[in-house]
Amino acid sequence: MINVTLPDGSQRQYEDGASPADVAESISKSLAKAALAAKVNGELYDLNRPLDGDAEVAIVTARDKEGLELIRHDAAHVLAQAVQEMYPDTQVTIGPVIDDGFYYDFAREKPFSTEDFERIEKKMEEIIDQDYPIVREVWSKEDAIETFKKIGEDYKAQIIDDIIPPGEPITVYKQGDWFDLCRGPHLPSTGKLPKAFKLMKLAGAYWRGDHRNEMLQRMYGTAWANEKDLKAHLLRIEEAEKRDHRRIGAQLDLFHLDGTAAAGSVFWHANGYTVWRQLEAYMRRRxxxxxxxxxxxxxxxxxxxxxxxxxxxxxxxxxxxxxDFIPEGEEGVEISVPEDAKxxxxxxxxxxxxxxxxxxxxxxxxxxxxxxxxxxxxxxxxxxxxxxxxxxxxxxxxxxxxxxxxxxxxxxxxxxxxxxxxxxxxxxxxxxxxxxxxxxxxxxxxxxxxxxxxxxxxxxxxxxxxxxxxxxxxxxxxxxxxxxxxxxxxxxxxxxxxxxxxxxxxxxxxxxxxxxxxxxxxxxxxxxxxxxxxxxxxxxxxxxxFAGAFPLWLAPAQVIVATITSDADEYAEEAARTLRAAGLRVEVDTRNEKINYKVREHSLRKVPVIAVVGQREADDRKVALRRFGSQGQEILGLDEAASKIAAEATPPDLKRSGDE
Known part of the structure; x- marks a missing residue:
């Protein structure tokens, strides 16, 4: 008999040869249905793998981190099976789990296209519907190399030859007629894989990460425990694309990147460097x-x-x-570095x-x-x-x-x-x-x-x-x-x-x-x-x-003074001087454009405060303040507005010290 200790400390006995699946079944039918794998003495096991002896056993479901990783691992295998069934000229190489999903590297002369994704996903769903048992087998290194070479999987044969020590057994997992080299573990069958996956993108990847090797095609996907989690992830990706710092950086004229002029280095523009200076000044004070x-x-x-x-x-x-040497020679002559140069x-x-x-x-x-x-x-x-x-x-x-x-x-x-x-x-x-x-x-x-x-x-x-x-x-x-x-x-x-x-x-x-x-x-x-x-x-x-909408103290331009008519141009300059004297970063917009156009344009720049001035504001020495993200406006005297905005624009560390 085998003694099994469960996570709550309780113990149960099972016949020799019992598996984690038997343990789950004995606890409850609902657990057996949800079970994907098990942790046996801290090591992940296939659900149907026999226990070697007395053990601590914890059943893994889709709610567990390990369960989600198994789902993504199996999604990669199902992807590889689908691709090879649809495109028999394709070789599979490696397909690991990554953050939020998986990828698989394929060797194929004809390039894949993202237009292939929908067909491949349908084929993956068919494989799930077939509910193939996923079976673990142990092969010798020699048999594995011979088998993979025989079916034209040269990359797999090379992996085995290079990485697996002589005499060490190799685990292979089969699902239907398809099989792959893998340490495992895996789900009990393809039918256990939730249909909550999506193929995301294609990229090139050198075989084994070496630029001297062949270029492979890497297919990325994401997989989740259920459709709800998949939709939430896709919404996060959509939101992340909206917030992409490269797009916003160009939109707000913060910086640019030029891979030809200086690969991997940033050209900071005045707006971006203003943010940098505020951040550096803040950290220096701290x-x-x-x-x-x-x-x-x-x-x-x-x-x-x-x-x-x-x-x-x-x-x-x-x-x-x-x-570290001083080059010598005529101009235009190629300079050679001495071997003994420091x-x-x-x-x-x-x-x-x-x-x-x-x-x-x-x-x-x-x-x-x-x-x-x-x-x-x-x-x-x-x-x-x-x-x-x-x-x-x-x-x-x-x-x-x-x-x-x-x-x-x-x-x-x-x-x-x-x-x-x-x-x-x-x-x-x-x-x-x-x-x-x-x-x-x-x-x-x-x-x-x-x-x-x-x-x-x-x-x-x-x-x-x-x-x-x-x-x-x-x-x-x-x-x-x-x-x-x-x-x-x-x-x-x-x-x-x-x-x-x-x-x-x-x-x-x-x-x-x-x-x-x-x-x-x-x-x-x-x-x-x-x-x-x-x-x-x-x-x-x-x-x-912040999606580019920096807090007031960090924003490149904190206030835009925008005129309604040219009659207010002189007052706009006076307002700007007053606001600058309060320590604010201010720009003036006296262009011959309608005020709604100006407000819309500066809102796209995500400027925190737009101070609108016309002849009435000039006569009363006031400003109409419009805040980014707000539809309303606030009418204040110029001096009061300068004082109020300056207080709001105080960096958080200085605000705290002022409150003490």
């Missing part, structure tokens, strides 16, 4: 108030520094490297440079903590295919800082950082903040005792700050654990922005030290931290969060 010293370090550093820090070995292929590199991160600043002069335990901040411009050689608008670029500016402290200061400094980060996010309207604590990886520097203290310190910090925290076992950095801070935007998307990483290694490698109370030389602990992450990406998030 850092000043928290006792940070702002510094500026070189962008180009000798490769020796990167070798010492360990980044050269890990990041060199993603660094822009420059030979190498320099544009910095991909700021931390080694900050250690160099810390090392200048003698440091005592009384000097700690030392908090060094920098709006540091960094460069990373991202692949062209990975670049995305201003969200992922090659040149970016981090709101970076490093805290050098004693071990007994880790918790206190971490708490301060968490509270600062929480306050900053809430100033931008992000109320939902989640924290992930990544703990020690298998390969790491430092003793278990040091890691115990570091992990406990970070966990105590987020608990004291009142922030929720999930543990990600084994995902910490080589040199220490890290906190990742995620915020949720207006349409439910999650963005990972802030980080706090605890580092014992870099101070050791670069020779940072301080004099302890007993006169000995000690290594400081280094806390790497960022709140926004990168200025470019955070501005992109804000553009999409």
């Amino acid at each position: 850092l000043d108030a928290e006792g940070y010293d702002e510094i500026k370090t070189p962008q180009l550093m000798d490769s020796v520094q990167w070798e010492k820090s360990g980044h050269w070995g890990k990041y060199r292929e993603n660094m822009f490297i420059v030979p 190498l320099m590199a544009l910095k991909p991160m700021n931390c080694p440079a900050h250690v160099e600043v810390f090392k200048q002069g003698q440091k005592s335990y009384r000097d700690l903590p030392i908090r060094l901040a920098e709006f540091g411009c960094c460069h990373r050689n991202e692949p062209h295919g990975a670049i995305h608008g201003i969200m992922r670029v090659r040149q970016f500016t981090q709101d970076d800082a490093h805290i050098f402290c004693r071990e007994d200061q880790i918790v206190e400094e971490s708490i301060k950082f968490c509270r600062l980060l929480e306050s900053v996010y809430r100033d931008f309207g992000f109320e939902e903040i989640a924290v992930k604590l990544s703990t020690r990886p298998d390969v790491r520097a430092g003793s278990d005792q040091v890691w115990d203290r570091a992990e406990k310190g970070l966990k105590d910090a987020v608990d004291a700050a009142g922030l929720p925290c999930d543990i990600l076992p084994g995902e910490g950095a080589f040199y220490g654990p890290k906190l990742e801070f995620q915020l949720t935007d207006a349409i439910g998307r999650v963005w990972q922005c802030g980080t706090l990483q605890l580092d014992y290694v870099l101070p050791e490698r670069l020779g940072a030290e301080y004099t302890a109370s007993d006169g000995t030389k000690q290594r400081p602990v280094m806390l790497h931290r960022a709140i926004l992450g990168s200025m470019e990406r955070f501005i992109g998030i804000l553009i999409e969060e």
Whole structure:
């Protein structure tokens, strides 16, 4: 007999060879009907796979995260089966689950079209209706290679040959006459797959991600537990497209991108750079108030520094490297770089440079903590295919800082950082903040005792700050654990922005030290931290969060003074001067256009306040205020309007300090 422990702690006995399906059936018919798979001693199992012995068993349904991943995994297999039945000349390669869906890479001479999607989806539904049992089989490596080669699946044969060690068994899953190499698990049958899926787009993808290999066709899809969830997802995508920072950036004249002139770098226009300056000024005030010293370090550093820090070995292929030599020769003659030329590199991160600043002069335990901040411009050689608008670029500016402290200061400094980060996010309207604590990886520097203290310190910090925290076992950095801070935007998307990483290694490698109370030389602990992450990406998030309608304090133009008739032109200029004197960013529109046209045009620019003036307003020294998103208007005296709008436009941190 087999003893099975259920999630509620209760135990049941089953005959040898019983499966999770038998367990579900014994609990209730409704659970058996909803069951998709099971967690057996923490490992996902096919529902019909026999239990090996006594086990802890939890039934997985579509309501579980694992259940949704299984649905998406099976949707990928059903897609591949449908494509090969419709287009027999197609080879399948890989088809993993991704966020919100799946994709499959196909090798086929004739290109697919999105016009094929509807027919393929119908074929997928037919396969679901056939309710083919999904059967797990174990093959030898040799038999698998031979079988896949025999049916013309050369890519599958190559995967098996390259990845699977000799003698290791291979699992293959069959559904009807179609089969695929897969670790599993899978649903019990194709009929268990909800018809809540949709094919989304096509893209090119190199075989195994190598540009030297063949180009494949990648077909993306999304799959959900039910039709309601699918429709909600499609609505989110529609809303996200409306909020796309690239489209809004062009509409509001914030920035442009030019892949020919400067791939992966942003050309900031006056409007966009105004947002940048306000954001930077806000962060600078917050850092000043928290006792940070702002510094500026070189962008180009000798490769020796990167070798010492360990980044050269890990990041060199993603660094822009420059030979340090003076070229000689006539103009127009090709210059060759000497083999012994020293190498320099544009910095991909700021931390080694900050250690160099810390090392200048003698440091005592009384000097700690030392908090060094920098709006540091960094460069990373991202692949062209990975670049995305201003969200992922090659040149970016981090709101970076490093805290050098004693071990007994880790918790206190971490708490301060968490509270600062929480306050900053809430100033931008992000109320939902989640924290992930990544703990020690298998390969790491430092003793278990040091890691115990570091992990406990970070966990105590987020608990004291009142922030929720999930543990990600084994995902910490080589040199220490890290906190990742995620915020949720207006349409439910999650963005990972802030980080706090605890580092014992870099101070050791670069020779940072301080004099302890007993006169000995000690290594400081280094806390790497960022709140926004990168200025470019955070501005992109804000553009999409506000759909371009920035809060008044961030808006490029805060007020437009628009005239009804040319008789009010002189008064419009006076009104603009008064508003500017109150500290507002103001533009004047005296064009010979109808006022409704002007209001509509500036509303499309999402200007927060339009101050309409005509002869009557000029005579009474008043303005008619129209707010973005509101149909009404408010008539105020000019001085009162300037005072009121200026108060509303005060950045949140200054507003708080004024209230205290």
